[in-house]
Amino acid sequence: MSHPQPQVRRMFELIEPMATATFSGICNDEFLALGCRNYWDGYFAGRAAPLGQAPAEVVDAVFYNFAPGEVARHIPYVWSLMTPEKALAVREQGSARAVRHGLGELADSLLVERAAELALRAGTSAPTEGRVLYAGLRAVPVPEEPVARLWHATTLLREHRGDGHNVALAAHGIGRTEAHVLLALSLDMPAEEFGRVSHLPRAQLAAVVDGLRERGLVTAEGGFTDAGRERKRSIEALTDELAAPAYDALSPAELDELVAALEPLSAAVAAADL
Template sequence: MPHPQTKIHRMFELIEPIATVTFSQVVDDSFLAVGMRNYWDGYFAGRAAPLGAAPAEVVHAVFYNFAEGEVARHIPWVWGKISQREAIAVRERASADALRQRMGELAESADLVRVAELATRAAVSAPTEGRALYAGLRALDVPEEPVAGLWHAATLLREHRGDGHNAVLTVYGIGGTEAHVLMALALGMRAEKFGRVQHLPEARLAAVVDGLRGRGLVDDAGGFTEAGRRFKQRIEELTDEAAAPAYDVLDAEELDELIAGLEPIAAAVETAGH
């Protein structure tokens, strides 16, 4: 029997803070120390490295939600400073350090090995078809150390879900910038205040919002219409459905055990990150 979608979504909520320690200051500092010019150099080097020496156009397509030309400011420049293998190693080591710091005493818990094992079983069992970034990560070795292994598993599960999310957005005709506008509105924020798109030219961002308004998703005040809220919810539901196969390898008791094991870790990581 398939797992309830509420539990699939709960897994997303729990793995997100664990995986995204990779975007923290600890990792940024580690990439700056090996020659990256800024945060985004390290971001693209670390996250794109499993794709190999892919050109900016391919990274842009796989990452999906960056404005045109953003990736090309960093790829392939970063590959003149660091190899893909080195970038993967820097990211893994620094992400594990960041996670260990935020977990505190939980990093030494006797239960951590079991949590990492369950998460890894799910993370390496999902289908790779149509999921380029997830497939690239799957080709990497799984770290043996439990904290690093948990971060790696969470990252695999996050990117598996993310690849599926991009597919859903494509089906519904939502481009990368539009996806960020919808995210901003879901967070109760006007699009022009959202960090990921606020740098865009005012006219360009206004045209994106106008396009969503023309579809009945955004109201005159720049917020969600009721149809827009339902639309965003439907995208999230379909994304969860696409993420579900990763957990088929676990039985109901194992998934409950994994959720229970991740909850204090995710809570500690989120608290430490604020």
């Protein structure tokens, strides 16, 4: 079954606030209570936990777009504080608490149960070939509580899409730091101001931008060329295409129902202070 690409793209927009509640201050507090030194310790512990105690080199490859050496600042240190199993439990608990806080009165509605049911069916039926982080998350037990179940389902869909996005970046010859430069430019932000790469030595970041300029993707002033804008569009289009099989388990009517159910839920979480 092939759903329209705009519908697949809309699902990305709707699952993002739900799944990224795991990166909220509410969830971060759970990790800090275990001795994490900062936000990024908790981030890497929770997100890498489905891979088990994989070395930094493996996590770095799977995550794709962190600056060289960044993962090693946190992996394997975080495993001296907790096991991956503990990190998974803490992540689920904190994320569900954050989503529930964002949903407010909607948290106990039938919309949550139905959205979780449909999203989970999609999230547990996508192909795992070449999707390392998604495959790891598929092996994690599914929560029973409806809000936690919805968060887990949207996270499955997000990581499936994220693995595909890495494929799209590699297929278009875009490396880890280059990916962040292109994202910054798509946000009308100079690369030097983008949080994911602004901490890099200026010479290192300048070399990346110069390389994109030599490839005709970035202008002398540091903005997109037409070719650069088209490359970014093509990457996003391929990412959407690779994400589409996750929704083949749903009929067109069920996908429409899922979108309709997620719209008020996602809007509530996106508007909340988490």
